Amino acid sequence: xxxxxxxxxxxxxxxxxxxxxxxxxxxxxxxxxxxxxxxxxxxxxxxxxxxxxxxxxxxxxxxxxxxxxxxxxxxxxxxxxxxxxxxxxxxxxxxxxxxxxxxxxxxxxxxxxxxxxxxxxxxx
Ligand code: 2AM
Numbered sequence: 001x002x003x004x005x006x007x008x009x010x011x012x013x014x015x016x017x018x019x020x021x022x023x024x025x026x027x028x029x030x031x032x033x034x035x036x037x038x039x040x041x042x043x044x045x046x047x048x049x050x051x052x053x054x055x056x057x058x059x060x061x062x063x064x065x066x067x068x069x070x071x072x073x074x075x076x077x078x079x080x081x082x083x084x085x086x087x088x089x090x091x092x093x094x095x096x097x098x099x100x101x102x103x104x105x106x107x108x109x110x111x112x113x114x115x116x117x118x119x120x121x122x123x124x
Contacts, residue, residue, distance in 0.1 A: 007061040009103050016093040016121035017110030019075045026095055026106060032079045033071030034101045044082040047071040050096050056112070058120045060096065062104040070094040073106060093121065 009023040033047040042048070050070035052060055062068060072080035072090035082088040096104040107118040 007103055010106075010123055012123055014106045014121045014124045016073075016106060016108035019093055019108075019110075021073060021075075021093075021106060021121075025077065026073065026103065028077075028079060029071055029073040029095045030097045030101050030103060032081075033069060033095070033097065034099070036071070037069070037099060043080070044087070044090065046080065046082075046090060050094070053117075056107075056118050058105060058107055058118060060104050062096075062098060062102065066098070068096050068098060068104055070096050070107075094118070 009026055011023070014021045014026065036042065037047055047069040049066075050068045052058070052066070052068070060068065071094065073093045073095045074080050074091055080088060080090060082090070092109045094107050096107060098104065106121040106124040108121050109115070109118060112119045
């Protein structure tokens with residue numbers, strides 16, 4: 001883990017498995033997650049806290065020791081919103097950010113060593 005604050009958004013496309021995300025898609029997902037937290041709205045328990053796990057070998061270029069939060073980032077410009085009456089799978093990819101919306105990383109379950117693990121997305 002490394003700390004340098006604040007981390008700027010990626011300048012190019014971020015690739016998670018076969019999904020690609022632009023900086024504006026990342027910003028939209030962070031804003032949706034922060035809005036949900038500010039509204040006390042936690043569809044299917046997202047956002048929730050993201051922990052820096054040594055085994056996941058992800059460099060979090062964020063401030064200090066967190067807390068950091070994860071929220072699904074969805075392909076094709078979709079914004080994640082799951083309710084009991086409208087379940088939406090969170091998919092494989094997550095954006096990580098601080099409560100104030102500072103970007104930390106984009107990570108994915110695709111290609112992780114374990115089913116619940118994460119790896120960093122390329123170019124994040
Ligand atoms: P998820 O919350 O995005 O689905 C059970 O092991 C859950 O832990 C998984 O569903 C998984 O991701 C989540 N998980 C895996 N690594 C994590 C981490 N570093 N911090 C927080 N949750 C993590």
